[in-house]
Amino acid sequence: MEPVLPNESPEFVWSADLFKGMRLLVSGGCGGIGRQLTEQACALGMRVAVMDLQSSIERHAKSTAHYVAFDAKDPDSVDRAVGKSVALLGGLDACVNLVGYMTEALSLAHTPTEVWHDVISGNLDSAFFLSRAVIGHLQNSPRASLVHVASGLGALARPQYGAYGPAKAGLILMTRQLALENAPGIRVNAVAPGAVDTAFLRGGTGRSHEDAPARLNPQSYGQFVPLGRIAQPQDVVGPILFLLSPAAAYMTGQTLYVNGGTFMV
Secondary structure, three states, X not given: OOOOOOOOOOOOOOOOOOOOOOEEEEEOXXXXXXXXXXXXXHHOOOEEEEXXXXXXXXXXXXXXXXXXXXXXXXXXXXXXXXXXXXXXXXXXXEEEEOOOOOOOOEOHHHOOHHHHHHHHHHHHHHHHHHHHHHHHHHOOOOOOXXXXXOOHHHOOOOOOEOOHHHHHHHHHHHHHHXXXXXXXXXXXXXXXXXXXXXXXXXXXXXXXXXXXXXXXXXXXXXXXXXXXXXXXXXXXXXXXXXXXXXXXXXXXXXXXXXXOOOOOO
Protein backbone atom coordinates (compact mmCIF):
# COMPACT_ATOMS: atom_id res chain seq x y z
CA MET A 1 0.00 0.00 0.00
CA GLU A 2 1.41 3.37 -1.00
CA PRO A 3 1.89 5.90 1.82
CA VAL A 4 -0.56 8.80 2.06
CA LEU A 5 1.14 12.04 1.08
CA PRO A 6 0.62 15.18 3.16
CA ASN A 7 -2.65 16.88 2.27
CA GLU A 8 -3.83 13.80 0.36
CA SER A 9 -7.51 13.06 0.88
CA PRO A 10 -8.37 9.65 -0.64
CA GLU A 11 -11.84 9.72 0.93
CA PHE A 12 -13.41 12.86 2.38
CA VAL A 13 -16.47 12.80 4.62
CA TRP A 14 -18.10 15.89 6.13
CA SER A 15 -17.94 15.65 9.90
CA ALA A 16 -18.67 17.80 12.94
CA ASP A 17 -15.09 17.12 14.02
CA LEU A 18 -13.55 18.31 10.76
CA PHE A 19 -11.49 21.07 12.38
CA LYS A 20 -11.24 19.73 15.93
CA GLY A 21 -7.73 20.12 17.33
CA MET A 22 -6.40 22.08 14.35
CA ARG A 23 -3.76 24.58 15.46
CA LEU A 24 -4.47 27.85 13.68
CA LEU A 25 -2.51 31.09 13.61
CA VAL A 26 -4.45 34.19 12.51
CA SER A 27 -2.25 37.14 11.62
CA GLY A 28 -4.13 40.43 11.82
CA GLY A 29 -6.91 38.61 13.63
CA CYS A 30 -8.38 41.56 15.51
CA GLY A 31 -10.01 43.13 12.44
CA GLY A 32 -13.63 42.57 11.47
CA ILE A 33 -13.01 39.42 9.43
CA GLY A 34 -10.34 38.19 11.85
CA ARG A 35 -12.62 38.44 14.88
CA GLN A 36 -15.36 36.51 13.07
CA LEU A 37 -12.85 33.88 11.93
CA THR A 38 -11.36 33.51 15.42
CA GLU A 39 -14.79 33.10 17.01
CA GLN A 40 -15.87 30.53 14.44
CA ALA A 41 -12.58 28.62 14.60
CA CYS A 42 -12.75 28.35 18.39
CA ALA A 43 -16.38 27.19 18.17
CA LEU A 44 -15.29 24.46 15.74
CA GLY A 45 -12.75 23.14 18.23
CA MET A 46 -9.59 24.68 16.81
CA ARG A 47 -6.76 25.95 18.98
CA VAL A 48 -6.20 29.54 17.88
CA ALA A 49 -3.43 32.10 18.31
CA VAL A 50 -3.99 35.65 17.08
CA MET A 51 -1.20 38.08 16.21
CA ASP A 52 -1.97 41.79 15.95
CA LEU A 53 -1.02 45.25 17.15
CA GLN A 54 -1.01 45.65 20.93
CA SER A 55 -3.62 48.42 20.70
CA SER A 56 -5.94 46.19 18.66
CA ILE A 57 -5.50 43.29 21.08
CA GLU A 58 -6.42 45.52 24.01
CA ARG A 59 -9.66 46.47 22.25
CA HIS A 60 -10.72 43.18 20.72
CA ALA A 61 -9.09 40.19 22.48
CA LYS A 62 -11.30 37.22 23.36
CA SER A 63 -10.38 34.83 26.17
CA THR A 64 -10.92 31.78 23.94
CA ALA A 65 -7.72 32.38 21.94
CA HIS A 66 -4.07 33.19 22.60
CA TYR A 67 -2.98 36.73 21.67
CA VAL A 68 0.51 37.85 20.70
CA ALA A 69 1.40 41.47 19.93
CA PHE A 70 3.67 42.19 16.95
CA ASP A 71 4.56 44.61 14.18
CA ALA A 72 3.76 42.96 10.83
CA LYS A 73 6.19 45.27 9.01
CA ASP A 74 9.18 44.29 11.18
CA PRO A 75 10.63 40.88 10.17
CA ASP A 76 12.25 40.32 13.56
CA SER A 77 8.98 41.06 15.33
CA VAL A 78 7.18 38.65 12.99
CA ASP A 79 9.69 35.88 13.65
CA ARG A 80 9.41 36.34 17.42
CA ALA A 81 5.61 36.45 17.38
CA VAL A 82 5.31 33.37 15.19
CA GLY A 83 7.71 31.47 17.44
CA LYS A 84 5.75 32.43 20.55
CA SER A 85 2.41 31.60 18.91
CA VAL A 86 3.58 28.17 17.75
CA ALA A 87 4.90 27.45 21.24
CA LEU A 88 1.52 28.40 22.76
CA LEU A 89 -0.30 26.15 20.29
CA GLY A 90 2.14 23.26 20.54
CA GLY A 91 2.73 23.26 16.79
CA LEU A 92 1.05 24.65 13.69
CA ASP A 93 -1.37 23.21 11.15
CA ALA A 94 -2.73 26.32 9.45
CA CYS A 95 -2.16 30.03 9.10
CA VAL A 96 -4.42 32.80 7.81
CA ASN A 97 -2.95 36.17 6.90
CA LEU A 98 -5.37 39.10 7.26
CA VAL A 99 -2.83 41.89 7.63
CA GLY A 100 -3.37 44.83 5.31
CA TYR A 101 -4.62 48.37 4.98
CA MET A 102 -5.08 51.14 2.47
CA THR A 103 -4.57 54.89 2.62
CA GLU A 104 -6.73 57.77 1.52
CA ALA A 105 -7.87 57.73 -2.10
CA LEU A 106 -4.87 58.46 -4.32
CA SER A 107 -3.94 57.81 -7.92
CA LEU A 108 -0.45 56.48 -8.63
CA ALA A 109 0.59 59.83 -10.10
CA HIS A 110 -0.32 61.56 -6.83
CA THR A 111 0.99 58.93 -4.41
CA PRO A 112 3.94 60.22 -2.36
CA THR A 113 6.94 57.90 -2.18
CA GLU A 114 6.54 57.39 1.57
CA VAL A 115 2.90 56.38 1.13
CA TRP A 116 3.82 53.89 -1.61
CA HIS A 117 6.46 52.28 0.61
CA ASP A 118 4.09 52.19 3.59
CA VAL A 119 1.30 50.44 1.66
CA ILE A 120 3.65 47.96 -0.01
CA SER A 121 5.26 47.25 3.36
CA GLY A 122 1.96 46.78 5.18
CA ASN A 123 0.35 44.56 2.56
CA LEU A 124 3.07 42.74 0.60
CA ASP A 125 6.25 42.79 2.68
CA SER A 126 4.28 41.75 5.76
CA ALA A 127 2.87 38.73 3.88
CA PHE A 128 6.38 37.73 2.81
CA PHE A 129 7.73 38.01 6.36
CA LEU A 130 4.85 35.93 7.74
CA SER A 131 5.04 33.27 5.03
CA ARG A 132 8.77 32.86 5.51
CA ALA A 133 8.29 32.55 9.28
CA VAL A 134 5.52 29.93 9.23
CA ILE A 135 6.63 27.65 6.38
CA GLY A 136 9.12 25.75 8.53
CA HIS A 137 6.49 25.10 11.19
CA LEU A 138 3.79 24.09 8.73
CA GLN A 139 6.11 21.50 7.19
CA ASN A 140 5.63 19.42 10.35
CA SER A 141 1.87 19.07 9.84
CA PRO A 142 0.17 16.52 7.53
CA ARG A 143 -2.70 19.00 6.89
CA ALA A 144 -0.70 22.16 6.44
CA SER A 145 -2.48 25.11 4.86
CA LEU A 146 -1.67 28.79 4.43
CA VAL A 147 -4.35 31.26 3.31
CA HIS A 148 -3.60 34.86 2.37
CA VAL A 149 -6.45 37.34 2.23
CA ALA A 150 -5.84 39.56 -0.79
CA SER A 151 -8.38 41.74 -2.62
CA GLY A 152 -10.28 41.82 -5.87
CA LEU A 153 -8.43 45.09 -6.45
CA GLY A 154 -5.36 42.95 -7.07
CA ALA A 155 -6.95 41.70 -10.28
CA LEU A 156 -9.34 44.47 -11.31
CA ALA A 157 -7.97 48.02 -11.38
CA ARG A 158 -10.12 50.79 -9.91
CA PRO A 159 -9.47 54.55 -9.67
CA GLN A 160 -7.77 55.95 -6.58
CA TYR A 161 -6.30 52.67 -5.28
CA GLY A 162 -2.84 53.49 -6.65
CA ALA A 163 -0.63 51.58 -4.21
CA TYR A 164 -3.09 49.15 -2.67
CA GLY A 165 -4.07 47.38 -5.92
CA PRO A 166 -0.49 46.61 -6.99
CA ALA A 167 0.33 45.41 -3.45
CA LYS A 168 -2.56 42.93 -3.52
CA ALA A 169 -1.68 41.84 -7.06
CA GLY A 170 1.77 41.00 -5.74
CA LEU A 171 0.19 39.02 -2.90
CA ILE A 172 -1.87 36.94 -5.34
CA LEU A 173 1.25 36.06 -7.34
CA MET A 174 3.20 35.40 -4.12
CA THR A 175 0.48 32.90 -3.20
CA ARG A 176 1.10 31.01 -6.44
CA GLN A 177 4.84 31.09 -5.94
CA LEU A 178 4.56 29.74 -2.40
CA ALA A 179 2.15 27.05 -3.56
CA LEU A 180 4.55 25.89 -6.25
CA GLU A 181 7.59 25.91 -4.00
CA ASN A 182 5.95 24.08 -1.08
CA ALA A 183 3.81 21.43 -2.80
CA PRO A 184 2.79 18.80 -1.96
CA GLY A 185 3.34 19.28 1.76
CA ILE A 186 1.77 22.72 2.22
CA ARG A 187 -1.25 24.04 0.38
CA VAL A 188 -1.18 27.81 -0.20
CA ASN A 189 -4.26 29.66 -1.44
CA ALA A 190 -5.83 33.10 -1.29
CA VAL A 191 -9.22 34.69 -0.79
CA ALA A 192 -9.77 37.98 -2.59
CA PRO A 193 -12.86 39.78 -1.28
CA GLY A 194 -14.60 42.78 -2.73
CA ALA A 195 -15.69 45.49 -0.30
CA VAL A 196 -16.57 44.15 3.16
CA ASP A 197 -18.46 46.27 5.67
CA THR A 198 -15.82 46.49 8.41
CA ALA A 199 -13.46 49.08 9.88
CA PHE A 200 -11.15 48.30 6.97
CA LEU A 201 -13.20 50.66 4.80
CA ARG A 202 -12.26 53.39 7.27
CA GLY A 203 -8.54 52.65 7.14
CA GLY A 204 -8.28 49.42 9.13
CA THR A 205 -8.57 48.24 12.73
CA GLY A 206 -5.82 49.85 14.78
CA ARG A 207 -5.34 52.68 12.27
CA SER A 208 -8.62 54.57 12.65
CA HIS A 209 -11.83 54.80 14.61
CA GLU A 210 -14.24 52.07 13.58
CA ASP A 211 -17.14 54.53 13.54
CA ALA A 212 -15.37 56.96 11.18
CA PRO A 213 -16.92 57.67 7.75
CA ALA A 214 -16.49 54.75 5.37
CA ARG A 215 -14.57 55.00 2.11
CA LEU A 216 -17.77 54.06 0.31
CA ASN A 217 -21.46 53.90 1.16
CA PRO A 218 -22.43 50.27 1.88
CA GLN A 219 -26.00 50.74 0.68
CA SER A 220 -25.03 52.48 -2.54
CA TYR A 221 -22.30 49.92 -3.19
CA GLY A 222 -24.77 47.07 -2.79
CA GLN A 223 -26.92 48.42 -5.61
CA PHE A 224 -24.15 47.59 -8.10
CA VAL A 225 -23.54 44.06 -6.77
CA PRO A 226 -25.38 41.22 -8.55
CA LEU A 227 -26.22 39.64 -5.17
CA GLY A 228 -27.61 42.98 -4.02
CA ARG A 229 -25.53 43.86 -0.96
CA ILE A 230 -22.08 44.56 0.39
CA ALA A 231 -20.23 41.62 1.98
CA GLN A 232 -20.25 40.99 5.72
CA PRO A 233 -17.29 39.35 7.55
CA GLN A 234 -18.95 35.93 7.64
CA ASP A 235 -19.13 35.95 3.83
CA VAL A 236 -15.33 35.80 3.76
CA VAL A 237 -14.86 33.49 6.75
CA GLY A 238 -16.70 30.65 5.00
CA PRO A 239 -14.34 30.49 2.00
CA ILE A 240 -11.32 30.74 4.33
CA LEU A 241 -12.53 27.78 6.38
CA PHE A 242 -13.18 25.82 3.19
CA LEU A 243 -9.59 26.36 2.03
CA LEU A 244 -8.29 25.22 5.43
CA SER A 245 -10.40 22.06 5.36
CA PRO A 246 -9.80 18.64 3.79
CA ALA A 247 -12.58 19.55 1.34
CA ALA A 248 -9.98 21.69 -0.43
CA ALA A 249 -7.24 19.03 -0.31
CA TYR A 250 -6.74 19.24 -4.09
CA MET A 251 -6.51 23.03 -4.21
CA THR A 252 -3.30 25.00 -4.07
CA GLY A 253 -2.13 28.19 -5.75
CA GLN A 254 -5.75 29.29 -6.21
CA THR A 255 -7.52 32.57 -5.48
CA LEU A 256 -11.20 32.57 -4.54
CA TYR A 257 -12.87 35.85 -5.51
CA VAL A 258 -15.62 36.65 -3.00
CA ASN A 259 -17.52 39.71 -4.23
CA GLY A 260 -21.18 38.93 -4.83
CA GLY A 261 -20.58 38.69 -8.57
CA THR A 262 -19.01 42.09 -9.19
CA PHE A 263 -15.90 40.46 -10.66
CA MET A 264 -16.15 37.12 -12.44
CA VAL A 265 -13.21 35.11 -13.81
